[in-house]
Amino acid sequence: MVVIRRIGITLDYQKISYIVAEGELEVLVTLAEELLQAAEIKVIQEPAASLVMMRALESVQGYPFNLGEVLITECVVEVNGVPGKGFALGDEPERALCLALFDAATRGNHPLTARIMAVLREEEDKIRRRERAEFSLVSRTRVEFEVMNP
Secondary structure (H helix, E strand, O other): OOEEEEOOEEEEHHHHHHHHHHOOHHHHHHHHHHHHHHOOEEEEEEEEEEEEEEEEEOOOOOOEEEEEEEEEEEEEEEEOOEEEEEEEEOOOHHHHHHHHHHHHHHHOOOOOHHHHHHHHHHHHHHHHHHHHHHHHHHHOOOOOOOOOOO
């Protein structure tokens, strides 16, 4: 797993991809546009849809099995010569491109890395608040069962 350690902030690729997948697209696109203005960008592979096999674990013994094919969008870019990859679930070319750009910029320690990390942290906080609010709504419907012993 690639871990990015810059300016005292640590985010791994998995966390960044989660934030890009769940974050507000308008904020991510604005940040990507800033990067486009401040760096030499080369698109190696345009965002394109493809199918991948989704694997899952069987719940009793934990054996992996193929759940089925899933549509993803994938993209590869270079930011100042540093490669970056982006993947998004579904037909989401903008999200895949944003992730690829952020991946390359942070790997290459681009001057905007601090700004990228700060914006991603803000988006992560928004996602957590939204998830807590959703959980709060759902938890009201929770039912508890008691087992009676004979």
